[in-house]
Amino acid sequence: MAASSSKSRKNFGVFVSFRGVDVRHTFISRLYEKLRNKGIYTFKDSEGLEQGDRRGELFDAIKGSRIAVVTFSENYTRSKWCLNELAKIMECQNLGKIIVLPVFYKVSPAEVRLHEKEDGLKGCYQLAVEDMVHGTEMANIWRKALWEGGDLIGEVVREGIIEKVLKILNRVPMEVAKYPTRINSRLEDVRPLLHMTPHVDEVFMIGIHGIGGGGKTTLAKAICNDIADNFDDWCFLQDVRTTDLVLLQKTLLRQLLREPNFSVPSVDLGKHLIKERLCHKTVLVIIGNVDNSDQLDALAGDLDWFGKRSSVIITTRDRHVLVSAPVQHVYEIPLLDRSEAESLFRCHAFHDGQENVKIDDLLIDRFLDYAAGLPLALVVLGAFLIRRKELEWKSTLEKLDKIPEKTINAVLKISFDGLDDQQKEIFLDIACFFKGWKRDQVTKILDSCGFEATIETEVLIERCLVTVEDDNFRMHDLSEVMGKSIVRDEKSTGLPSRIWSDKDFLRVLSDDVVPENYAVKGIVLDLAKKQKKLIKSNTFKFSRRLRLLIIRNAFDPKEPLNFPSELRWLEWPAYSASTMSFGAFSQLVGLDMQRSKIEGTSGEQESDRPIEGGEDEDEEEQEFEELKYVNLSGCKLLKTLPHLSKSSKLQELSLQGCVNLISLDQGIGSLEEIIHLNLSGCRMLSTFPSSLKSKHYRTLNFSGCLKLAQFLDIDEELEFLNELFLDGTAVKELPNSIVNLVAVKLWSMNSCKELSFIPASISSLQKLEVLWLSNCENLEEVQGLPPHPIRVDMDGC
Template identity: 30%
Template sequence: MASITPSQSSSTRKFTYDVFLSFRGEDTRKNIVDHLYHWLKQKGLHTFKDDERLEKGQPIAPTLLQAIQESRFAVVVFSKTYASSTWCLDELAKIMECKEKLNQVVVPIFYNIDPSQVRKQTGRSFEEAFAKHEENFKDDEGKAKVERWRKALKEAGNISGHHLEGDEYNGFEIRCINAVIADISKQLPPPPSVHKSLVGLESRLEEITTKLKVWDEDVKLVLGLWGMGGIGKTTIARVTFDRFSSGFDGSCFLYDIRKHGLEASQEKLLSKVLKENSIHIDNAEEGIQMIQKRLEWKKVLIVLDDVDHRDQLDKLVGDGEWLRNGSRVIITTRDRHLFTQFSVIECYEVKKLEEEKALELFSWHAFKKENPKNGFEDLSTSFVAHAGGLPLALKVWGSSLCGQTDQKVWESKLEKIKGIRDGEVVEKLRISYDGLDEECKEVFLDIVCFFRGKRRDVIEEVLDGCKLNPVANISMLIDRCLLFEYDWHRIHMHDLIHELGLNIAREKRSRRWRLNHLDDEPKAVESLLLSFKCDENISLCIEAVKQMTKLKMLIVGYHKCDLCSSEEMDIMSCLPRSLVVLKFQSYRGPNPSFPMEMKKLTYLDLSSSDSLLNTPNFAKTPNLEMKNITLIDLRFCSSLLETPNFTMMPNLKYLYLSKCEKLKEIHPSIENLTKLVKLDFNKCRSLEKLPSFNQEMKNITHLELKSCSSLIETPDFALIPNLEYLNLSQCKKLKQIHPSIGNLMELVKLNLNKC
């Protein structure tokens, strides 16, 4: 067994897993361990559970020893036959070694066994098990091993754990599991990414924890956080949510309430708390009734962020009286008067940072340490003074100066700030934008105008089509505190940063996101969002688009509106030759018609176009060249019968066709797309076979075939040698998998579940 050196016990050690589960499979796999694993995953705790163990007569696998060492917590489920498994005992010995040398937290569960039996190795099952061990391990090395097992059991039995049959749980597994998860959750450190943001907020978090009274399950409570924009309300709410959410039956953090429709917010609230994805709400009145009916029996934690209107509270939590005891609601707002409708509420004003804490926060972002660098003390103090205790300004300014060692640059930025009146917070933040290079500025403004709240991978794919190097630039913008990532990798920004970006975009005039701006210098427009409402004149929009000869990116969307297919076709027919990105989701026509020349197009998204029968057959339009196109997204086109002829797009890299349920075959020209990287055919239920590649496709790394329930055979993997991800789960008619799958040396993830 590998030993651990004390140097490995550093508090900065990175963990692969939150929890390692140690258990005896025949006793517990199908009951408490299965339930515990399910709820650990539901609470977002990354858990290692060995489902393929073969315990009899085999030494413990090295991968298990490594998994134990790389876990923050070890949950050991002691059962009657636990000690009969040398595998389990080796695991336990390793766990107790990690407890001693790495400060691993051990959480014992005593399942149908008394802790004293574990501690003393008594009781029939433990006594018989050790009698066999002592019989089988008679040499000196074996005797030492048995003694190590006994020592580990004694130490583990002395730890205050969870006794299922004890007075606290009386045999109720779910009650025990909830306590185990709460035990783990309260010992989890905050995510490393929030440490800098917490500077100056620690004492406030302690005060808020006291006000929330999370330990009191006999009351329901609403906590209102109020204060000016950029003061840190959302940060405090987020950290509080992360710290306590696992102790509730369900939880939801709703960002930016005022930026989203009530029905959408209601759907998200129910989906998050109930963990259901199929919830649909037609109107807000129906929504609040559904919320109260479905959640009144659950202990919930709900955060409503950035509320600015009473109607938002009425339609999301009402007066709060319906909440079950033990539930908590946290509201952030700039308007304290919104709290008057609640009978049980604690109010907390988030105030500006004191000078000492403000300097510390600025220093963490500017110098990556607690105090200013030598020679920069006075300049740092001046920036802090002009920030006026506002955390957002301190983060943004500090991040924009990080790594800058030329004091003249610092002085120049400081002079710009001094020239702006004290009340104009947004304008003071502009120095962070001014310090970006031109490409990074373009990415920032595109996200501000078109992609706020969208998934990072989607944004990167679109902007990659525009050759804007989005992966590096988004990371840069996050480092500069102009963007942040949250909620399943969605990209967001503070309201004040958003306002800054919109002001800059209005100055530049090359981006339009409102229809009433279209007739203002249309020839200057390079990026356009057409978001239609029912009462808008579509023909005027079409005329404006015809004049946009520099247009590079067009995004078409609807807001409770259905265009007729002829209007959509009119938009399609007037697309300019300059277009690089076209996102036209939910297109209503059966056959889209493109203009003759689209040489610059790199990104085409017609996803969720339910009426689409055929994609454009580019091969039948000889003058139509699409050699630059790298991505086609036709996901959720439920009526699609055939794919396009790929002959005219030799540089295609990404092809998304998931949930095209009527699609039966792929055009054979796909065989010539040697630059393909990713193919997604998830839930193409009518697809019977894939084309046989006639040449090596070295660039394909991702092949998604999940739920292709009509698929009979797989392709020859010898021609896809660098495949890293392959999903064949739920391909129920699959007769055979090509034997060349054994030669996929780069394969990282393979799913054959329910084949």
């Protein structure tokens, strides 16, 4: 056989099986070319190389492929080579190792299944098999393979194969584990429970039960990677305990229906929508960490909610929650035996080639005793001990010996205690606030609080205290519990340094409880339902060390609040007070108050002394020197902004949809670090920067700025500006300085009614790809476009 590429490569995206005399120069040649053009690495059978010594290579190619496209044509069964291929393909398919996409080319699926016709005559497939090896064992193997292949849902016409292949190959496998010890054997245990065969139309629901840290989620991810390609769509709800039921229902429906804006008004209606919209789809649903039967009732109340051949997998520590669910099987995930535990522990303790470190086997045995076969404990302890000398191993054991109860929480805390102070702070912030948040956003917030988050989070990842999945921070829920218990047990003031629940917030921040030196460091409240209780103006009065405050859908201040001067990050969408004091923010780095009801801003200090005019005004400007990120988008009542001309570190400013904003600080144009400036929808804004000094701009958005009549001068080349939006502005012509927009790819000026002239200098923009000029009524034909092909829309000009 001939591979489509060098022999050194073992794995293929697609294996193509066909009978050359029927389809090589028609369907197959076109299919192969399309697959190759899409960058899909494909093994194509070539019948000119049917020597027996290549059979092993052929079977290896089948086993190493994710998809097999089998083209059943008139003469397919007249080739023993094709039948042997098919037998191996269906063997791998039955083991869940490959996805088979059949194509029926001038034959019907019924004919492939080898059945006798009503008049007693036999189809050509049946006759061909009997002619070759009638009555032999091999004939029975071929018959079985043909029956199974013909029973698959395939393409009678050859449309849609490429789309199906791409859908399967574009699925990014979930990160299971760095060293997935014994996962394959666990998979072999679970796969028969799901009856993954083409002849079974039932919906199967199984439970995976075991203790915390025992590997339930790891196994569920491995199952998902193993079988997800067999379904129309799949959804993995990793931790349903901590999420609102309506939000879970939305996530389930949005992912399985591929409708990103799907709305669910209530839990009861969500149940109805799941059953109504999914009962005809073959889906895989994995519901993780269930601890309440209401969760199952809301997400998978019965088998008939899902289409034929669907599978629902539930992981839980509480077997009782499975009693009322229509679960056919429960898999009890076993702890690791001694050999498995040692293998996993050594992988983490010596994974970087440090096996030459002399560690007594007796020490390793004692750590294995403490872990007691629990994968999470083995992983965390091993990661903590890597590159440590034997003396440090002994010291760690001494600490473990002093723990009165050898709980998993205590074992995990050994690793936490080995962190430095900054790493501990970051770990506690992630455990209390940021589990499941985007890594980039969390890094931005933590850096704003004075940490080196990019470097230090890598240490947490190496120690297996934190993981990153799909660019989100994750951690095992037992690590989260450990972190939160550390915060709750803090004794310095008798009060926690971090607050993440509304009950703690109301208890701790009441005037009669909080001591004046209370050292709360962070408050993050993100509730499913807004609380009606009001926050007083002096709620944060004594929180002088508060560096982080994020309030989402939690409380409703009706009067301006006094914020502590050390605050670094303030995020309060839909803040409802009409005014806000900015005077105290001497250390503020990030401000996000989008969709708030703020009408104006002031520079009031806690003493309520107004700051305006003269030297005091200069002092106010100095107080914003640390600002980097400002988001006031959607503040429809906002009319004025504080002075930002001295905010030399400012990188992002978003005022999108501030429809009543009148003026903008001219000095913003002189800021040299700004990257993103969004003024879209500021229709009343009448003052704009006359020029832009920053070389770092990546996006500029002035769309909907109705009073912008003259585009800004660009003093120097903007090497990073990719997108420029001027839609609906009053710009009449563009300056010659647009030659400095050397990196712009997308330029949109739709509905610029006054635009009449575009200078020929636009032809020098070598990276311009898209130019939108629709409905520019006064614009004549554009001359001097760049010489390379670009997309231009001038509809309505």
